[in-house]
Amino acid sequence: MADCIFCKIVNGEIPAVKVYEDERVLAFMDINPLNDGHTLVIPKKHAETIFEIDPEDLAAAIKVAQKVANAIKKALNPDGLTIIQLNKKAAGQVVPHLHIHLVPRWENDGLKVSRWEPVPGDMEKIKEIGEKIKAAV
Ligand SMILES: [Zn+2]
Numbered sequence: 001m002a003d004c005i006f007c008k009i010v011n012g013e014i015p016a017v018k019v020y021e022d023e024r025v026l027a028f029m030d031i032n033p034l035n036d037g038h039t040l041v042i043p044k045k046h047a048e049t050i051f052e053i054d055p056e057d058l059a060a061a062i063k064v065a066q067k068v069a070n071a072i073k074k075a076l077n078p079d080g081l082t083i084i085q086l087n088k089k090a091a092g093q094v095v096p097h098l099h100i101h102l103v104p105r106w107e108n109d110g111l112k113v114s115r116w117e118p119v120p121g122d123m124e125k126i127k128e129i130g131e132k133i134k135a136a137v
Pocket residue numbers: 001004005006007008045046047096097
C-alpha cells in the first residue's frame with residue numbers, strides 16, 4: 001500500500017534496523033521500544049490485521065517470530081519475552097499493517113504490558129460466548 005509506513009520499510013523507502021529478512025517476512029527494531037531489544041516482525045505483503053492476512057503469510061511470520069525470539073534470547077539473555085499482536089484501533093493498533101511485537105522482559109522491568117490479575121468470570125456467560133464463537137469457526 002502506497003501510504004503504509006511498513007510497506008515503505010519493506011520497499012526500502014524508509015530506513016530501518018533490519019535484523020532478519022526472507023522472501024515473505026521482515027523483522028526490524030521498533031524505533032519506539034518498550035524495552036531494549038523490542039523487535040517487530042511483519043509480512044512483506046500488506047495485510048492490515050489477522051482478519052485479512054493470507055494464512056501462509058501469517059504462518060511464515062510466526063515462524064520468523066520464533067526464530068527472532070531465539071536470537072533475542074541468545075543476544076540479550078532476557079528473563080522473559082512478551083509477544084503482542086494488536087488488531088484494529090480499538091485494540092491499540094497504530095500502524096495498519098499486521099505486525100508482531102517481540103518485547104524482551106526482565107524481572108521487575110516495570111512494564112505494564114500484558115500483566116493482569118486473573119479474576120474468575122461468569123461461567124454461564126463464558127459458555128454462551130464460547131458457543132457463539134464455536135458455531136462461527
Ligand atoms: Zn503495509
